[in-house]
Amino acid sequence: MAAAPFRYLRAASFGEAVGLLEEHGEDARVIAGGQSLVPLMTLGLALPEVLIDITGAGERTVERDGDRLRISALVRHADLERSPTAAGACAMLPEAARLIGNVRVRHRGTIGGSLAHGEATAEWPCVAVALGATVQVLGPAGERSIAASDLFLTHMTTSLGPAEVITGVELPATHVREGTCFRELARRAGDFALVTAAAVVALGGDGRCSAVRVALGAVADRPLDVSEPAAVLVGEQVDQRTAGVAAAAVAAAADVRPHPHAAVDYRREIVAVLVARALLEAAARARNGDRA
Numbered sequence: 001m002a003a004a005p006f007r008y009l010r011a012a013s014f015g016e017a018v019g020l021l022e023e024h025g026e027d028a029r030v031i032a033g034g035q036s037l038v039p040l041m042t043l044g045l046a047l048p049e050v051l052i053d054i055t056g057a058g059e060r061t062v063e064r065d066g067d068r069l070r071i072s073a074l075v076r077h078a079d080l081e082r083s084p085t086a087a088g089a090c091a092m093l094p095e096a097a098r099l100i101g102n103v104r105v106r107h108r109g110t111i112g113g114s115l116a117h118g119e120a121t122a123e124w125p126c127v128a129v130a131l132g133a134t135v136q137v138l139g140p141a142g143e144r145s146i147a148a149s150d151l152f153l154t155h156m157t158t159s160l161g162p163a164e165v166i167t168g169v170e171l172p173a174t175h176v177r178e179g180t181c182f183r184e185l186a187r188r189a190g191d192f193a194l195v196t197a198a199a200v201v202a203l204g205g206d207g208r209c210s211a212v213r214v215a216l217g218a219v220a221d222r223p224l225d226v227s228e229p230a231a232v233l234v235g236e237q238v239d240q241r242t243a244g245v246a247a248a249a250v251a252a253a254a255d256v257r258p259h260p261h262a263a264v265d266y267r268r269e270i271v272a273v274l275v276a277r278a279l280l281e282a283a284a285r286a287r288n289g290d291r292a
Contacts, residue, residue, distance in 0.1 A: 003041035010053045014138045014167050017054045021163035022140055024050045030165055032074060035101065035109035036117040054165065062086050064173060071169045073112025073136075081106060089173035090131065091285055092180035092198060096123040099182070102190045112166040115151065118158040118222070121192040125152055126217030127182060129225050130198035133171040139164035152222040178202040179285030181278040184218075185270050187261060193218040194262050195270045199230075199278035201238060203286045209233045212246070214275060219256045219267055229253040230275070238283035240276075247276035 011017035021028050029048035031037055032055055040046035054074070061072045062083045069089040071080070080086045081097035100106050100114075100123050114124040115135060128135070128148035135146045140163050151158050160166070174180060184196040196217035204210040214230040217223045229249040236242040251272035256264050 032110040032113045033108040077106040096182040121218040126223045129223045130215035136168040154221040179282040181281040183274040197274040199282040201282040243279040247272045
């Protein structure tokens with residue numbers, strides 16, 4: 001299958017991309033790696049008349065500034081898979097990156113494109129919600145920041161306004177005695193996930209859980225912050241029993257939707273399994289300096 005004809009434009013900056021989006025309106029779409037948009041175009045599910053290429057609009061940078069990590073929207077999945085800066089700031093980042101699609105997808109797709117696309121089964125939306133990331137956006141009214149938890153509305157629908165583009169992502173680096181972990185289940189390597197789970201666990205001086213964040217992806221129409229039911233782990237030593245209790249609470253509370261390849265009850269069981277594993281590994285990394 002082939003995409004419908006379209007006009008191709010290149011933006012030399014994010015500001016120019018915004019201007020072109022304003023000029024061409026609803027008929028225009030932004031493209032970077034194209035790993036989400038192009039398949040929709042070839043299937044006839046997206047029919048933009050104008051494609052605005054932003055691959056030359058900025059640098060591909062991953063930079064740490066104290067306890068914050070700043071990632072350009074144009075950074076590719078493979079960059080984060082291999083980046084020592086990303087790995088040193090948060091073990092979850094390379095862990096999630098290496099699960100995305102296949103080698104081709106990881107070398108073309110970008111973190112900004114994935115977040116803007118808003119696919120509920122994608123890895124980066126789940127990671128962003130779990131880590132409490134902030135998405136940097138440029139639009140006709142200037143720059144603004146959107147909390148990841150406020151960005152995703154429903155299937156492939158975000159709170160980005162008309163002619164707004166994502167320019168970067170900022171997230172907290174892992175602190176001492178804090179660990180992260182990302183787990184997912186797919187039918188085959190490279191398939192869309194049936195369930196994704198991301199966990200952040202902080203330990204107090206006594207080794208007990210002092211704080212926990214958990215997010216789920218692929219189970220609903222957007223990534224879910226399920227930290228509230230997971231909070232039964234706070235004050236406990238993190239072990240098989242307590243992680244299992246917290247994971248069961250998350251699975252019971254989560255809004256798990258039907259799926260063509262897996263029953264709701266089965267996916268709810270997988271939520272419990274993956275969350276327990278992610279919590280245990282995140283706690284182990286908190287004890288050992290968040291090493292993947």
